[in-house]
Amino acid sequence: MLATMAVGVLATPAAAASGSSxxxxxxxxxxxxxxxxxxxxxxxxxxxxxxxxxxNVTFSSKIKVKAVKGKTTVAYRWxxxxxxxSKVKSFTFRGKGVKSFTVKEKATFKGNVKGWQAVQVLAPxxxxxxxxxxxxxxxxxxxxxxxxxxxxxxxxxxxxxxCKAVLVGRIHASGVRWVRYQxxxxxxxVDRDAVRVDGSRRVFHVIKPRxxxxxxxxxxxxxxxxxxxxxxxxxxxxxxPSPKVWASVDSPSFYAGTCPTTRTxxxxxxxxxxxxxxxxxxxDGVAGDWKYAHFSGHGSQSQSVSDSWTASASGxxxxxxxxxxxxxxxxxxxxxxxxxxxxxxxxxxxxxxxTVTATPAPxx
Numbered sequence: 001m002l003a004t005m006a007v008g009v010l011a012t013p014a015a016a017a018s019g020s021s022x023x024x025x026x027x028x029x030x031x032x033x034x035x036x037x038x039x040x041x042x043x044x045x046x047x048x049x050x051x052x053x054x055x056n057v058t059f060s061s062k063i064k065v066k067a068v069k070g071k072t073t074v075a076y077r078w079x080x081x082x083x084x085x086s087k088v089k090s091f092t093f094r095g096k097g098v099k100s101f102t103v104k105e106k107a108t109f110k111g112n113v114k115g116w117q118a119v120q121v122l123a124p125x126x127x128x129x130x131x132x133x134x135x136x137x138x139x140x141x142x143x144x145x146x147x148x149x150x151x152x153x154x155x156x157x158x159x160x161x162x163c164k165a166v167l168v169g170r171i172h173a174s175g176v177r178w179v180r181y182q183x184x185x186x187x188x189x190v191d192r193d194a195v196r197v198d199g200s201r202r203v204f205h206v207i208k209p210r211x212x213x214x215x216x217x218x219x220x221x222x223x224x225x226x227x228x229x230x231x232x233x234x235x236x237x238x239x240x241p242s243p244k245v246w247a248s249v250d251s252p253s254f255y256a257g258t259c260p261t262t263r264t265x266x267x268x269x270x271x272x273x274x275x276x277x278x279x280x281x282x283x284d285g286v287a288g289d290w291k292y293a294h295f296s297g298h299g300s301q302s303q304s305v306s307d308s309w310t311a312s313a314s315g316x317x318x319x320x321x322x323x324x325x326x327x328x329x330x331x332x333x334x335x336x337x338x339x340x341x342x343x344x345x346x347x348x349x350x351x352x353x354x355t356v357t358a359t360p361a362p363x364x
Contacts, residue, residue: 034125035065035125037066037126038064039119039120040061040062041118041130041131042061042129043132044057045058053178054178055136057134058104059106061132063100063102063103064098064101073123074123075121076120078120079120080116109136109138110194112138114135118130163209165236167204167207170202176196179221180193180194180221181220185215215234216231238298245326246323248267249266249267249268251334255336257338258338258339258341259311263317263334265309267281268304269303273295274297276292279305281307283309284317293305311338317333318332318334
């Protein structure tokens with residue numbers, strides 16, 4: 001058995017060298033034995049397919065290695081009739097003597113094709129198998145499983161809490177066959193696939209927008225015949241189920257001057273997500289009326305709120321914000337120092353000036 005194992009050429013530039021180079025390799029191999037490699041012709045399953053597509057075809061081949069050391073790594077790849085090659089794959093085994101391994105590759109074909117595949121061993125020595133041929137003929141069984149007026153339906157519901165919509169469609173067909181379909185949302189194809197239908201089958205598509213989204217969806221059959229479902233309308237709302245809320249308060253700057261004066265405390269309410277916040281001001285330890293702050297966007301958002309204090313005498317005022325069902329801020333303190341109004345300086349009254357004019361007496 002070992003004497004009949006086929007050994008391929010090396011998968012290196014040296015493999016294409018002259019006869020003298022090959023002789024040198026032979027001498028080296030004689031000095032240091034190298035593993036012998038055999039690659040069997042791949043077999044396709046099925047090798048000649050006639051029926052509905054897409055179809056999966058599995059190729060398998062046996063690789064035999066006569067190991068001469070305790071650890072051997074085998075590297076290989078698949079060659080295809082269309083000129084493409086698979087990625088290089090490898091496996092390692094231990095032990096000496098002849099070892100046999102089966103390698104496989106699966107391919108999916110959606111149309112008619114005739115071709116071949118081969119397996120190429122790259123290490124520990126080069127060897128290429130013969131070509132394993134196959135053929136795929138799609139649709140030859142349509143006379144046995146013809147779809148008569150295929151019925152297609154779709155329905156949609158909305159999960160607002162999770163910000164998504166699940167589109168559910170049911171495909172009906174007489175007999176057993178493959179059906180190609182596509183999902184259309186607001187006039188745009190968003191997904192394509194093919195399924196094997198035995199009477200009827202449900203198919204799904206999930207919409208997960210980042211923001212509120214609305215529109216319509218339909219399920220279209222594109223093969224073996226064309227058909228379309230009704231339009232299913234939907235509206236998706238995206239809300240944060242548990243938005244975070246926090247707040248802060250800033251004091252007005254210290255004031256020294258005449259009174260009365262009005263000072264303003266500024267607060268900031270921040271949230272993560274869409275929500276309505278109920279809050280109230282705590283004024284010098286006394287809670288005020290509830291107020292509302294509405295947030296309609298997404299992500300982190302903030303709103304400014306304010307509360308005024310009118311001081312008629314020197315002193316201080318304290319303010320805090322209480323969030324309903326949430327935290328209460330720290331206390332901010334505002335201070336006022338009232339200076340007495342300046343005494344107006346009296347304006348001196350001017351002394352009137354009297355002018356006396358002497359009138360000469362008339363001549364006697």
